[in-house]
Amino acid sequence: MRWIAGSRRTVEAVEGRSLLKSAAMLAIGVIAVTAAVVPVKRGLGARTRPNTTVKDPGIRGGAANVGGMLPRLTAAEQGYFNDGLANFNAVIAIPQGLGPLFNENQCSSCHAQPAAGGGAPGTNPVFSVYQLDGAQNVMPSFETQTGPALVARFPFMSDGVTPDGTVHQLFTITGRSDAQGCSISQPTWPTNVALHQPLPVFGDGFLEIYDNTTLTANMSAVCAQTQFGVCGTPNISGNDGSILRLGWKAQWRSLTLAAGEEYNVESGVTNEFFPTELNQTPGCQLNAIPESGTNFNGLTGQPDQFVGAPTRMGLFMRFSAGPTPVAFNAAALNGQQQFINIGCATCHTFPGSNASMVTPLSSVVPLSQASPKAYTDLMLHHMGPCLADGIVFGAAQGDMFRTPPLWGDGKRIFFMHGGVNGTGLLTTDLLQAIQNHFCAGNSQYPASEANTVINNFNALSATNQQDILDFIRDL
Amino acid sequence: MSPNGETRRWSNSPMLSAGRVLLVMAGVLVVVPLALVIGVQAQSSAIDPGVRGGGAGAGQPLPGLSSSQTTVFNKGKQNFIEVNGVTSIGPLGGATNQTGNFGLGPRFDSNQCNGCHDQPAVGGSSPLINGGLNANLLFGAPYNSDGAINDVPFFETYNGPTVVARLPMQLNNLSLMDGHVHQLFTITGRIDAGSCNIAQPNFPQAASDNDLINRNTTPTFGAGLLEIINDRDILSNQATQCASQATTGICGVPNYSSDGSIGRFGWKAQDRSALIFAAEAYNVEEGVTTEEFPNETDETSGCLLNALSEDHVDYNGTLPADRFSGDPDRFGNFMRMLAAPTPGPSNASTLNGAQQFHTVGCDNCHSSTGIAGSTFQFVTPTSYIASLSNQKVNIFSDVLIHHMGPCLADGVTQGSATGDMFRSAPLWGVGQRIFFMHDGRTTDIVQAIEDHFCNGDGTYPASEANTVIDNFNAATAKNQQDLVNFLRTL
Helix, strand or coil: CCCHHHHHHHHHHHHHHHHHHHHHHHHHHHHHCCCCCCCHHHHHCCCCCCCCCCCCCCHHHHHCCCCCCCCCHHHHHHHHHHHHHHHHCCCCCCHCCCCEEEECCHHHCCEEECCCCCCCCCCCHHCCCCHHHHHCCCCCCCCCCCCCCCCCEEECCCCCCCEECCCCEEEECCCCCCCCCCCCCCCCCCCCCCCCCCCCCCCHHHHHCHHHHHHHHHHHHHCCCHHHCCCCEEEEEECCCCEECCCCCCCCHHHHHHHHHHHCCCCCCCEEECCCCCCCCCCCCCEEEEEEECCCHHHHHHHHHHCHHCCCCCCCHHEEEECCCCCHHHHHHHHHHHHCCCCCHHHCCCCCCCCCCCCCCCCCCCCCCCCCCCCCCCCEEECCHHCCCCCCCCEECCCEEEEECCCCHHHCCCEECECCCCCCCCEEEEHHHCCCCCCCCCCCCCCCCCCCHHHHHHHHHHHHHHHHHHHHHCC | CCCHHHHHCCCCHHHCCCHHHHHHHHHHHHCCHHHHHHHCCCCCCCCHHHHHHHHCCCCCCCCCCCCCHHHHHHHHHHHHHCCCCCCCCCCCCCCCCCCCCCCCCCCCCCCCCCCCEEEECCCCCCCCCCCCCCCCCCCCCCCCHHHHCCCCCCCCCCCCCCEEEEEEECCCCCEEEEECCCHHHHECCCCCCCCCCCCCCCCCHHHHHCCCCECCCCCCHHHHHHHHHCCHHHHHHHHHHHHHHHHHHCCCCCCCCCCCCCCCECCCCCCCCHHHHHHHHHHHHCCCCCCCCCCCCCCCCCCCCCCCCCCCCCCCCCCCCCHHCCCHHHHHHHHHHHHCCCCCCHHHHHHHHHHHHHHCCCCHCCCCCCCCCCCCCCCCCEEHHHHHHECCCCCCCCCEEECCCCCCCCCCCCCCCCCCCCEEECCCCCHHHCEEEECCCECCHHHHHHHHCCCCCCCCCCCCHHHHHHHHHCCCCHHHHHHHHHCCCC
8 A cells, every 4th residue: 555645634634633632641641640651742743754756665576585494503403493384384174273263274374474484475365264164254354355364352352341352263163064063153343353464483583582681771772862752661471570572562472382372362273381272162172172282192203293383383483594684785774874863773673773682692502692683672662543453461552562573574565563443554565654653642542652753754865765665675 | 276276367357447447338339239348257166177187189190191191290290399400510410410400590489399389299289398498308498508598588487388479569669560479589609500699689678668478389289170171161150150249249250361261370360271380480480491481580690590491392302202392391291180189088077068168158269060059060171181081170169360358469460360359269189288378378277268258448349258258157166167177178
């Protein structure tokens, strides 16, 4: 989707209302706000426009430069990467644990671009699975053939008051030839269903082991740069007290835990982390649970057959290499410098903006004391009511998102998390994605922390703006 | 017999000053039915017969495990018992610790799982001699073994429960939420801890700030049954329970997990499965980093002595494959295949006690399959471990969280469980438990019953148990005693 007049009008209308609201919010904020809440001055920036000649160069051509394993893995580790990848690629039918509720029957269907483990592919894979093998599902209106696969989370339970936040699966196994006797309905979609597109997992092994102190030191440095109006908040794990890092709202602590949860939530495969089916209607629980667990007969088989698939897929993700950028030309090098200068790198942190973002000693040698070029601070930020989806995970409020890593953006098709039903700010246009970071506050949520940076971007010369886009598409 | 029962049994009553009662009434009227706050406790004459004698009624593997499952159970139990040092160059097994038993600290509560989970068998609850202070037969007490120089926090006593410490709010900023476990001990001074030099938390300050709560060890017997109970059975029971709320005052709620299913483990039902519970506890209680929780809980320079994660899949693992997975998988398998506690023999008194347990209404929350008069049933679905399949679960818990009043509230929020809410603690095995309530505040099971009673205040509503406790206190002395005797058979 391009930068079209219709969407401008919509945004301006929102801004007009919100100027009054931000003034009111400022007054309320001074009284009620604690130190944890963002400074209110961010709402005051008037919106500016990018230069009209600037254009997203589009998805980079050439080799994927991603999808492989970390360099220097041992032979044994390479074996587990390949074993985990095979699990990630495996197609799941009922005997393997699909359903009763599911979004997809294969991890790599949604995590596909530009290689297994990646982001959403250009052709929505849920259209290939929703009526597979006789399934009788109706496609929800928010899924489109050429859009990303979107999972649906409900902000509230059916009473409209109790917070929910969990995924409500798109499809059921009802009607499938291997699901005889199961008859259940798809969800009734509420008006405000929050939609999230898949995140790539490449290089996540680096992100899950950064020391907490590395992340909080970076955050402190960012917060001290008051000219950008950016700070950030860690999402703290409930019991171990460390910083959560993965997922759109930094809701997951580790790849292994994410794999366990996703296996049950997205494909309906019960496992030793999440052992029960998410729908327990009689006639629909067709396998012993958990469907993926310790292989007790594996005692005499291969070691890599011993533990359940989530642990094995965790190893695939942990051992996957981060995306490799192409060699920067002069324009991209300038773009990188502008990216730092205007403040993009305050959130989208990388070693060029903070050399201290180094991983600790890891038992996996290539993950050890490394400086991954991930372009994220792994912190939560207020992104304004335009991006807010109303989903709360721990410290992540309805308007807060983890800074998504930008490595691999050169090959990404869809940008932004997804949005709320019908008002999604998903885009395939990188320039639009940058602009979508801007949002004035309203009575419910403060302004986007990115507003100053976006105005900085829009104040740049056309050349500098274009160089930033070219730089990001080299990642 | 309880050593403290008579002096501590009525610890609620000093709070019932007239002014406070008025405040309580005003605060609670909007939240719960009036009937709940007008109860005044009567004294029970029942006497706790004490920890049931005879052999341990728990700790065995599930009946009917296959030989390979039994092998995995036993290996997992070995890991559960193993003592962890800090580094691979350490005191365990001689000059170097090459057994993989490392990763302790920088902060920790104990150096082995069964240091705290040991009553009446490995996997259980707080032992009589506090696990953190217990002189391990081989390696000395965790708090001062191998050169460690920790003070014993004031709230830990040699004969008291093993408790962990949580700070509801941050130690030096009481306006910010905390709620996490703050480990009792550090590795500073240990011969395998290099130059690490960190101080224990300032627990006295936290206590003086009224910002310190303790939690006692929960047993893991029957964990495999608990983790696979169908949500719909829990919710069906909840519907029955809440339908009588007008008369019982009881209506629990689930603590939903991130996948949308119901959480089950821990005092606030904050953990979903034995495996997640194991991985988290390994990191939180011993400081061993895992693939599930890969970072140290303290990252002070000089204290990060191993590569992360310290425990992980053995990439170079060779057969037998039961050494392949990380320790949490092995603990998980051990706990999953631990049988539920076996009740002791019944007699006329305990049979009547079981009836009274239902009549009084205890089983509104401490629900279980097989109680006469109760329609409640937990039956497990089909499991890949045949011994777990289609089993009646006599757990004496609804796996829901309930408001328990300000007397029990610990101010820690975990998921839907707010500061005054706790999971109905499963009562299976309670016959051989030593310490009761989340903080182990009593060894007297009669006191434990009475501790369920609490009026509301301006912060929290009254305990949902008040009506039931009034019912208990209104029962005849014989019925009260029979009920208590029944509990000690579990």
